[in-house]
Amino acid sequence: MSRLALAVSRGIARVTESALGPYQTAVIRIGFAATWLLFLLREIPHRHELYGPDGPWSWDLAEQLIGANGAFSALMWSDGQLWFETVYALGVLTSLLLMLGWRTRTMSVLFMVGVLSLQNRSVFMGDGGDNVLHLMCIYLVFTRCGQVWSLDARRARRASEARARGERVTDRTGPALWGVLGLALLAVTALGRLDGDWPVPALLWGVWVAQALWWLAGRLTRTGQPRILLDLIANILHNGALLVIMAEACLIYATAGWYKIQGSRWQDGTAVYYPLHLDSFSPWPALADLLSASGTMVMLITYGTVIVQVAFPFTLFNRRVKNALLAVMITEHAVIAVVLGLPFFSLAMIAADAVFLPTSFLRRLGDWAARARGRLFRRGRPKVPAQRTPDATERTGDAEQTHVGFRA
Amino acid sequence: MDAQGANDTDDRGASAPHARDQQGAPHGVSEPPPGPRTGVAALSPRYQVGVALALAVVAVAVCVHIGMVFLHVAPSNTVTKQHGKAIDEWIYPEFEQNWKLFAPNPLQQNISVQVRAQIRTGDGSSRTTGWYDLSARDGEAIDGNLLPSHTQQNELRRAWDFFTATHDGSNRPSGLRGALSETYLRRIVVLRLDRADASGPGGVVERVQVRSRTTNVRPPEWSEERISLKPVYRVLPWWSVPGDEAEGGVR
Structure with missing residues (x-):
């Protein structure tokens, strides 16, 4: 108890x-x-x-x-x-x-x-x-x-650094923004x-x-x-x-998956063939024909799609399986973006998937992006002196470098 | 399982310690803990009640919301039949959703929306144009396009869906939505006719007629299925076009 x-x-x-x-x-x-x-x-x-x-x-x-x-x-x-x-x-x-x-x-x-x-x-x-x-x-x-x-x-990091040096930090933008938007809200109401x-x-x-x-x-x-x-x-x-x-x-995937199970085309393994041959969703007819040339291939993709969508919510209880499925789904959405001509739908779905990405991966991604940006930025102008970091033994974190890029 | 479970939560909340320093600077690891002000323990009992209350309210709201969304996307069932009104009130208008993506079956027909117009020409006589296949034009615009526009992919397709959903088999509208869908479809076809310069110099579009042409998608080569590939037409009555509409609108 x-x-x-x-x-x-x-x-x-x-x-x-x-x-x-x-x-x-x-x-x-x-x-x-x-x-x-x-x-x-x-x-x-x-x-x-x-x-x-x-x-x-x-x-x-x-x-x-x-x-x-x-x-x-x-x-x-x-x-x-x-x-x-x-x-x-x-x-x-x-x-x-x-x-x-x-x-x-x-x-x-x-x-x-x-x-x-x-x-x-x-x-x-x-x-x-x-x-x-x-x-x-x-x-x-x-x-x-x-x-x-x-x-x-x-901004918060800089403010705390400034405060550590004993400076006074006052934020004028915040209250100003709040005031302006408040007036607008009042007027509209x-x-x-x-x-x-x-x-x-x-x-x-x-x-x-x-x-x-x-x-x-x-x-x-x-x-x-x-x-x-x-x-x-x-x-x-x-x-x-x-x-x-x-x-x-999870509800998006569960709904999409469970309703598909009830459909005869998803059962007979031909479902993926059809959207590829609708005029509104076939920007690359030749590619669609290539993808649907093999009946076995179409069936594997059809069944795979349903299995992944139905299974995904349950895999959240297992980190490794979840990550594997996440990779599959993000890939599938990237393919859909091009093959079915749905780039913004796919981007939105990938963004939603990203909420399940592991922190370690995201931090690596952040480091990588910061390094890429740093390299890009350094080429443009003379090298700046090393930044003052509170702790020199710390590896330069993504947030530290991020602001180099954002200043551009 | 237990270890993995722990791992998984770790995975999402790994930076909890960082998050505590307000600004969320992720690498302030070596900084000393920010003084005495941490968490619920730092609060006097009076304020702790506030936290408990907030926690309770948010917990209930989250559960109710997830439950409502679940019932909204679930198939019709005992609960939705009894409490459909409460669910709808919670969901509409901002939380409406539909995730039956290509389900239960993907659409297996190409539906083309076509239009022809009756034009009053500059010299006062009247002529009827041939059929313009607007869906085919959208299809061409999408071909080889990495970034299809909603105007090419959704506008006409969804307007037609809206029309068929709000009209019976003899094209009689039902309610406000039926009337809205007619005006909407008419405005779309008039706009498209104008872009195709259907009326010619000095001409004015007086009336339009819309029809749909539905063709089954040819079954896959490796399938033994045999279905008719003959198009089926649904022809709507002629609609008159108000004068200002034929002129105005988006070019």
Whole structure:
């Protein structure tokens, strides 16, 4: 009995005292933000047709549908051309900043606003990839996804170094950003534009209030207790959201797999042949013919796909099998990106898969990226003197080098 | 199993100790622990109640959310039949999802959406164009394309799905969504006709007619299956195009 109590208290300590999976949450932050950023850039020539007020799914049509379902879209606040261009441009900007981890929490909220605004504006333009992003951009808001590989991490490190030297560090950007966004939120609310379904507006206000509390608790209180309380609550929320993200990924695979089992084509081993021969999903007909030349091959891929999708959630209990399956799934999605012409769907799925990658692998990836960037950067300008590191015996970590690249 | 289990959690949370130093700098290993302010133990009982409360609320919310999403994606069952309304209220509009990707069976037919138009020409007479195969044009745009656009891959395909889902066999619309889907499809085909310059100089598109052409995908060579490859048409009635729509819209 006491052992159970001990385990419970250890578990509680674990989920309250740290925001778990800093590398995993950072990699999905970068992954989802990059997917949406690349999508927006790719669709710039088609942006009016997809989401513009005069597109085929016109503003009036969207208003009738959203009037019925209450979905959130900032694009419904005005049918003006200028407003549309502004929202699109802000969508690009906030994806970029979220990817870089600048003011991560605020950017995650604005990223969510951007994704929901465009997708809910034209729901019939999306596919599975959009669906993944739609869910994940909401979950990301609750995570502390800027702990590593972010400009925030760099700023925090510099601030603590400066404080160690006895300097005073004051952050003016944060309060300014908070003030501006608060005014915007107030204006939008006062104009009655947040009258749809309540959860998204509540989330916007909630984060805004929470940031004020966080700042006040750091500033005004003498004991430090309120700040610790808020820190622990933020950890709890982060860990809860991380669990939801993982569960969501598992549900995606489980649903995709278990429904396939019921299909006659997945049973007779020919299913993979068909999407390869649909006009919408065959950018490389010759490649599709090559892939489907052998019936045995098609059957192996067909059965393999179902087995991997159904099995994946269960393999989470075994690290080694999980990692093997993860590699298979990431490869399969990379192939789908090209063969079925679904690059953004595949990118979003790979980003979701990445939440299960092992920390050791992610750190190696980070080191490797930092080295590559360092090498690239050194070529451009004379070698800078060695950085001052707090501990010379430490190997130069990824975060230390990251900022060399981000300065570019 | 136990050891592996431990490994696995380790795998996801390995940096827990780092995360404690706020900024999350991953390599601050040699730094001294940041003073007395760590964790629940550092809090007075009053604040500990706050932590416990937050933990309880988040735990419940996470469980309910995962449960709701599970029920939303699960096949219709006893629970969803009894509590469908509560589940829908939780899920819609922002957590809607559909992961039946190519399942239970992948689509085995190519559905082409085609359109023809009745044009009033500059001299006041009227003519009817031939059929434009819009899906085939999308297909061509996708061929050899590493980055197909949603306008080429999803727009027409999903608009047609939306139309068929909100209309009965005799093309009668059901409810608001049916009406919306008609306008949407009409606007798409008018836009495409305009891009193809179907009306010619001085001409105006007065009416459009849409049809779908469904062809079975030829069974694999190594299969002994025999199915008809003859296309099946579904022809919709003529729709008039409002004047401003024929002019406006995205170019």
